[in-house]
Structure formats: structure tokens, C-alpha cells
Amino acid sequence: xxxxxxxxxxxxxxxxxxTFFVPKKQLVSHEVKPEKLLLDITQPSRYVxxxxxxxxxxxxxxxxxxxxxxxxDEYDKFSLPDAVNVPLKDxxxxxxQDNLGIEDMNAVFFSNDDIxxxxxxxxxxRLGYKNIYVMKxxxxxxxxxxxxPVEPPETAPKTAFETYQFRKAAGMYFTGGNSIKTDTGVKxxxxxVRRKKKEKAASGGC
Amino acid sequence: MHVxxxxxxxxxxxxLLFALVIVFGWITMKKPRFxxxxxxxxxxxxxxxxxxxxxxxxxAKVLNDKSGEVVLIDIxxxxxxxxxxxxxxxxxTAVKLLExxxxxxxxxxxxxxxxxxxxxxxxxxxxxAWMLFRQIGYENTFVLLGGYNYYASHKDxxxxxxxxxxxxxxxxxxxxxAKKSGTVANETSTKTxxxxxVRRKKKEKAASGGC
Numbered sequence: 001x002x003x004x005x006x007x008x009x010x011x012x013x014x015x016x017x018x019t020f021f022v023p024k025k026q027l028v029s030h031e032v033k034p035e036k037l038l039l040d041i042t043q044p045s046r047y048v049x050x051x052x053x054x055x056x057x058x059x060x061x062x063x064x065x066x067x068x069x070x071x072x073d074e075y076d077k078f079s080l081p082d083a084v085n086v087p088l089k090d091x092x093x094x095x096x097q098d099n100l101g102i103e104d105m106n107a108v109f110f111s112n113d114d115i116x117x118x119x120x121x122x123x124x125x126r127l128g129y130k131n132i133y134v135m136k137x138x139x140x141x142x143x144x145x146x147x148x149p150v151e152p153p154e155t156a157p158k159t160a161f162e163t164y165q166f167r168k169a170a171g172m173y174f175t176g177g178n179s180i181k182t183d184t185g186v187k188x189x190x191x192x193v194r195r196k197k198k199e200k201a202a203s204g205g206c
Numbered sequence: 207m208h209v210x211x212x213x214x215x216x217x218x219x220x221x222l223l224f225a226l227v228i229v230f231g232w233i234t235m236k237k238p239r240f241x242x243x244x245x246x247x248x249x250x251x252x253x254x255x256x257x258x259x260x261x262x263x264x265x266a267k268v269l270n271d272k273s274g275e276v277v278l279i280d281i282x283x284x285x286x287x288x289x290x291x292x293x294x295x296x297x298x299t300a301v302k303l304l305e306x307x308x309x310x311x312x313x314x315x316x317x318x319x320x321x322x323x324x325x326x327x328x329x330x331x332x333x334x335a336w337m338l339f340r341q342i343g344y345e346n347t348f349v350l351l352g353g354y355n356y357y358a359s360h361k362d363x364x365x366x367x368x369x370x371x372x373x374x375x376x377x378x379x380x381x382x383x384a385k386k387s388g389t390v391a392n393e394t395s396t397k398t399x400x401x402x403x404v405r406r407k408k409k410e411k412a413a414s415g416g417c
Contacts, residue, residue, distance in 0.1 A: 004217040034240040041334030042300045079349035115373040119253045122337045140377045
């Protein structure tokens, strides 16, 4: 009787030992299966337009997180407002990973055009991150559409003009980084002028 | 007498049942069809190193000699393929790339060392499929720079690779462009302020007239 119990105990222990030999990766990984990855890759829903991004920046959308995947030196010269810099080669470092997978945040990758950001997207999606997007056309397209928009021909549909109007206004918003400061200076001067006028008006009334 | 001794085979039965459950579990456990051959870090290195790009001038060579060392795969849909494609290419829509028959074919090509080149309208749309196949161990896959669009517009002079097919390059000095437009914005703002001043003078007159 005792033998039986001992035998069963030993068997259990042996089986428990077997779990040590299960490959580590299978236990830890959140990686997406290749089949699922292909399905995600074939969906164009990951692309956002420069117009959408511009609108979100202007509206101070709190869920927007812009990630610049270009090298640091290019980021230092120019980038979009409030964008963080995670160069593609550093995307797997702890610092890079910190910017992904934040709850309720929509991360938008961008680069000079969209190849590097798309590559960053594929790698992050494989790692199981969600709510990540790619700005289609990248900064080249940003300049062409938002900063220097082309006026549509007269025959273009009304929506084309609406887009153009939006882009013009957005362009002013984004390029006015320096001029906004001077603008406020001018505005202050205006206010002073008004006060003087009121004095005159009052004296005229008497 | 103890309970166990009523049925001496009790232990044996328990062990057999236990073994049966484990064997059943082992057999029914699904083996994943694909495994990643590259770690994420290896994938990053591959992408950074610009490996696996197939330039249009290489395409020109392929079109001239048909030795079968390079296979072109059009991953667009049937409709686009029917409207026009690179001669000698095979149409496998991106979604169907991992289907059994296609994987069999891919394995054959891999064994015999055939280069497989994916293309879509442009590089971006074929990028994902190419990256996926590299990651699951098909090192013989490449992506056509410029895609079909570039081929269609440069059919006759593929040898001269124009820079338009290369991606990832900044077309503008972003900081410079942003600055220039900034000065324009300044000028307009000063103009508007002048106009406003003129209006205010009119208001003064109206107020004094009221008295």
C-alpha cells in the first residue's frame, strides 16, 4: 500500500520536472502568430492621413502619441509638435518599448516617408501591441499637404476646396511657431491703443 | 483490511488513466504551422541594413534571361493583375500567401535557391508581406523597390535606376521649409493689424458724433 503512494508521488514529481524542458518562449511571449500578422498586414486600416494627424494635433487630442522613428539627428532638426523620438534601431530597447502599449493611447509612427514607420509597425504588431498606426506619406507628404498645400483646380469638387481650406489654416497653425510670439506682442499693443481711444470718447461725451 | 486491497489493480488503473490523458493531450496539441525564425532584434537589424531590396535594374536582367532563378510574385488582387503586370510574374494575393499550396511552392523555391521577389503597386504595400516571410525563415524573399507603378512608368529604361524609386529619403529640408512658411505667416499678420487700426478710428468718430 505504501509502495503505491510512493510510486505515484515519484511519477508526479517526474512529470513536474518535465515542465522545465518546455521552451521558455512559448510560456512568456505575447507574440502574434504569423497567420494573424499577415491578416493585419493586409489591412489598410493602420494608415492615417496627414490631415487626420494635423486635426488631432490642433485639437490637442489627448490620445494621440506621435512617434518619430527617424535617427536622432534628423529629429533634432525638425519634427512634429510633441513627437517623441524612437529611432527604428532602438525600438526594442526598454526606452523605446515604454512608448508603446500605453492604455487608451493611439501611437502614430512617422518617418521621412512611410517605409521605416511601416517596418516599425510590423515589428511592434508582431510583438502584440495594439492601437498603433502609420502616417501615410510621412513628413514628405506632411510638407506637401499641410505646410505647402496645392490649390485644387476650379473644377474640383467642393470637398477638395474644404480640404484645401483646412490645410491652409493648419499650415498657418504649424508654421507659426515663431510668429505666434510676435503676434501676441502686436495684440498687446492693440489693447493699449483701445484704452487711449476710450479716454478720448469719454472726454468727447462731456 | 485496507480499502485498497479490495481491488489490487486500483493503482495500475489510475496510472493508465493518467497516462491516457497525457497522451491524448500530446496528440491533440496543435503544432504551430509557422514559427518565427528571426527574433524581433534580428528583424530590426535586417530592416536597418536594407537587406532584401530588389532594385529595378536587377529586374531588367531578370526580364532578359528567363533562367528561372528569380520568381516574381504579384501580391495585388486578381483585378489589378489582369489589368497589367510584369511579364512572367505569378499572381498570389497577399491574403492567400500562407495557404498550404503556396507554402509548398515557397518551400520548393527555398530548397532550390530561387529568389522570390514580391511586388505590389509600390514598395510600401509589399513591405509587410516581405517582412513576414523573412521573419518566418524564407531568406530567399525580396521586395521590389518602386513596385509595379515604377515598372509601368519606366518599362524602357529600367537599367537607370532613378532616385524616385528609392524610399525613406527626405525630399525637403523640413526645418527650412517650415521656417520659410513661418515668415510668410508673419507678413500676413502685420497686414491684418493695419486694417484693424483703420476701423478703430471710424469708431471714435461715431462715438463723438453721438455726443
